Amino acid sequence: MLVCTGRLLHVARVLSCRARIKQFMSSVSGSGDDDLANAMGKRDTWENFYKTQSEQGTKQFDWFVGYEEMVDLVSPYLRKQRKPHKAHVVALDIGCGLSNVALQMCLSSNEPMRIVCADIVMTPLETMRQQYQSTRGVVRNSESHLLFTMADASQLPFRDGYFDVVLDKGTTDVIIRSSRGSDLAKTVVQESLRVLRGGGHLLQFSDEDPDIRLTLLNGVTRGVRATVTFKEISTSHGMEYFMYVVQKEN
């Protein structure tokens, strides 16, 4: 009897898992224009992606690496940024989606942090805003806060030099694949640099190989006062990721 129930539960779980996978797969690699594999650069693809995530009740989705893998890599750039007259370390996460990195950073920072989470689609921002509101009590520094806004990474609604750090996790990877591809990606980097203060850092997390990404970044920073470096990030599951760092000169 117990064995039977166990088996039924197992089957039910597998079926529901399969159903979810199937539903997602059809949005990821279906033959329509909006499938993720072939139309990653289109805004509609992401509207659908986040709609599906929302329907499934997914509260968090991080590309490549999550907070645990990133925190030690990113914190040196946050610490360095403190200016005496400024209370907060101010960071921008462009194309934040359902990443909870900004949330975790905000909650666990000893110093006051202000992080703006921006994306070109509204749905994930709403989910993240709800999550943020439900965790308000556990923030380590009461002056830290998160802001959510829709924004186009190629036309940021922020003034020059406002941010200490810009985070780009998987966003340029998407933009490169849009119809204006590299040109748009260059604009995004230029915008990120514009809104960074002198000495500020743009941190791009990607699975893109250095030979390719460095070509792009060096192309953008030619003639601009910025330096490009990168670090390899190894993970437990054998995939290779990289953190590309573009520092705006003082």
Added chain:
Amino acid sequence: MSMFRTVTARLYAPTKPLIPRFSNGLRKYATQSQTDLKEILAAMIPVKQEEIKSFRSQHGASKIGDIQVDQLYGGMRGMKSMICETSVLDPEEGIRFRGLSIPECQKVLPTAQGGEEPLPEGLFWLLVTGEVPTQAQAEWLSRQWADRADLPSHVVTMLDNFPGNLHPMSQFSAAISALNSESMFAKKYAEGVHKSKYWEFAYEDSMDLIAKLPTVAAKIYRNLYRDGSSIGAIDPEKDWSANFTSMLGYEEPMFTELMRLYLTIHSDHEGGNVSAHTCHLVGSALSDPYLSFAAAMNGLAGPLHGLANQEVLVWLTKLQEDLGGEVSDEQLRDFIWNTLKGGQVVPGYGHAVLRKTDPRYTCQREFALKHLPDDPMFKLVSQLYKIVPGVLLEQGKAKNPWPNVDAHSGVLLQYYGCKEMQYYTVLFGVSRALGCLASYIWSRALGLPLERPKSMSTEGLKKLVGAQ
């Protein structure tokens, strides 16, 4: 010649700007009627030397990048540090051989009579000259190589005496080193020939070595896997790949077509990879082409460099066993999902350099669709191609979820009966000779010096950056 190529390239890539090729200034030297590669090179070399001299006099002191501490510990990844004229990686289109992408090569390079796949002879001509060869020029190379293919008896004896458990790559590398008894470069160097003539002997040795590699490789194959049966005689009428497959003991014409494709696409991949860099590094000490290329093969034998296609086939074979035959897309999806979720990788996926599927994968896939669409292993590979990228995306693991070249090569080889997976790297090596040796000739022609970068100790680095 270049005009034809320029027009053709524009026809097939109308929206992409042409990547400038060095041959722009050399059109008047390479004529269609000339077939002697050495003569053509002799005319090109002074022009290229002048171009570089002029470039360096204007920009020799220009800064092109910064170096960080991490890069020294990180295998110099991303550090611009050497010259390679033969191929450049285009982030969108994949590797470009002297400016031509693989699809472009497939369209313009000569094929065998009655065949569809490009002749590796044609690719070698392109790598060396920067010009697309005519049919006559490619066939000239075929005859040259057929002429130069025989082995000295001591190398035959050596190969016949290797134990059966000595890895094919070790045998390959050892034989290549031993072939340097034939090196004209070494001989002339010892005689004190002037350095302006080095390239001529580098050329002769390279042509000899490329010609002999299939013979060596086939001997190794026969000894290890076909009871030491005879490789037979070289046929002066056959092209390089056709002689190779005959010597290996394969009759099927499509296998020869596959070999032509395979030997073409694996020939070169910029200069920084272990095999190309090693050949260049060792050659910079004026080691002859045989020694330099043998060193390259030792690098190719390393698991991180040349073993990937073997690993893919091993994994695929195991997958077939685990699945027990054909499975539905759903079942395979579940299997892949669990594999990836469990922290394992799918060999051939996940280290994609390009923003789309590598053309070297695509052309192999197209070959399979044409010639072996119902092969069970190909069907599995096809299924994986349909499913794995989606799962990698779905799990947020990659935005470059595409397969690389190694995800496909083993499948094609095993279809024609070449199932000895340990041997695959030897085939890769035979192909890579085209790129390595084309570069070797030019390195001697341009007088590139001994390569000797500055090394730092951790102590020294700490001092340099002011660390405690």
